[in-house]
Amino acid sequence: MSDIELNNNNGADLISDTIKTFTGSVAIVGRPNVGKSTLLNAILGEKISITSKKPQTTRHRILGIKTMGVYQAIYLDTPGFHKNTPRQLNRTLNRTVIGALQEADLIVFVIDCRHWTNEDDLMLIRLKQQEKPVILVLNKIDTVNDRMKLLPIIDEISKKMAFSAVVPLSALKEKNVEALENVINEHLPEGKHLFAADDITNCTDRFLTAELIREKLMRLLGDEVPYAIRVEIEKFDDSETLLRIAALIWVEKPGQKAIVIGHKGEMLKKVGQLAREDMEALFEKKVFLHLWVKIKENWTDDDNLAQYLGHADR
Ligand SMILES: Nc1nc2c(ncn2[C@@H]2O[C@H](COP(=O)(O)OP(=O)(O)OP(=O)(O)O)[C@@H](O)[C@H]2O)c(=O)[nH]1
Ligand SMILES: [Mg+2]
Structure with missing residues (x-):
């Protein structure tokens, strides 16, 4: 391509016309309060998803976009998946999670590295139905003094499902988040970028x-x-x-x-x-x-x- 042709193109066209690009949606799922929204904010370097100590802080599917060179990951932060209860709000929140799972190319399953609970098992049942790559994130490793203690836990959980990767990290302290992003990028399907490189969300x-x-x-x-x-x-x-x-x-x-x-x-x-x-x-x-x-x-x-x-x- 000559210089003149290069100048006639806008940036987005240029990158997808001349080199391979990778784009995919990544659902961030897990039971309430494990740090899904904190993780999304850490990835984006901007607070777009609200967080609190209380479970069920997130009520909507929140979309966050991160472009790194040829890679564009479109993240879906979701409400915590929980045991179904009669309230309409709770049922609707779980449906939002299931919708995001169905749409995603790739799933990031977040757990608290200190406890595996029945609600994690419930989530796992849903994940197994999807037949999509699932990356397991053990969050909150800053709360564990001896990281060696994580190894038997990882071993145990890995028997439950074949994860594409297992990444221990701290979303709050922003430790090892880049390692997760690298693994995610490796799993994105080839495709044109859907958002401009500096977009971080489509929320109004x-x-x-x-x-x-x-x-x-x-x-x-x-x-x-x-x-x-x-x-x-x-x-x-x-x-x-x-x-x-x-x-x-x-x-x-x-x-x-x-x-x-x-x-x-x-x-x-x-x-x-x-x-x-x-x-x-x-x-x-x-x-x-x-x-x-x-x-x-x-x-x-x-x-x-x-x-x-x-x-x-x-
Ligand atoms: N120590 C520690 N706390 C964390 C970490 N990540 C998140 N938290 C805390 O865990 C609590 C829940 O975080 P959120 O990001 O709101 O969790 P969530 O999974 O999005 O919760 P829901 O939206 O309710 O499902 C907050 O008090 C966070 O500050 C971490 O890496 N380490
Ligand atoms: Mg949340």
Whole structure:
């Protein structure tokens, strides 16, 4: 190809027309709380998926994109796969996981290296049905002093299924994450890149904003309330230097509303302050954030839920 032809091409065409490229979707799955979203953020070097100590923090399928030269991995962070319970929300979350498994070219199965549980076994049953390469990630190795202790655990788990690779790492401390990425790249099928090289997600700013607010609620509130919460962005006015955001926090009961607002409004103030700091870092501009709380009974069981959870890749 002559120089003139090279100049006439845009970058994306050029790379796929002249050299082999590899593109694939990678589902990150595992039981709740093992560190799936922390791992995605570590891979991307940017916080797009919210995390907390509480199980079932992730509710949507979150898409993250990482391009490294000829390789483009399209990651799907998923809700924690858990024992089915009657609540509609829980059933819907598991369905999201199964959908991501079916779509993916490759699966990253994350476990906590300290414990193997019944829910890990449940996940394994689903993985065996897929006949796709599965990479096992033993996360949280920073919590284990003697790494030699991991060897018998790896041995035991490897008997359960033929994994394409086993990678111990710490998502939180960002230890050995690159090794995982190299293994993932090796498993990507040949294909044209689907996103620009600097894209990291296709989630909208409104969605990321709502999620940051939900993260603070998940982290600051006690055990019960966070699961009854939904965040809706009412206003998102973006000017060159300032973002004006108004968000509505939906809860199911008056008691929950009181807890979210807190004594003399302290809780809501704290949520707003922390969320605003994260938004200013993410959008690199000043943010005015207005939060208010409203009650909608049983929102997790009505049709709105399907609508709320339905927009998979916002
Ligand atoms: N010590 C340690 N903690 C970690 C590591 N990775 C994640 N965590 C912590 O584990 C908790 C759960 O992390 P998340 O990333 O939210 O887990 P998740 O698997 O996405 O959870 P769900 O979305 O609820 O399924 C958080 O408190 C994280 O800080 C790690 O490598 N080491
Ligand atoms: Mg998560």
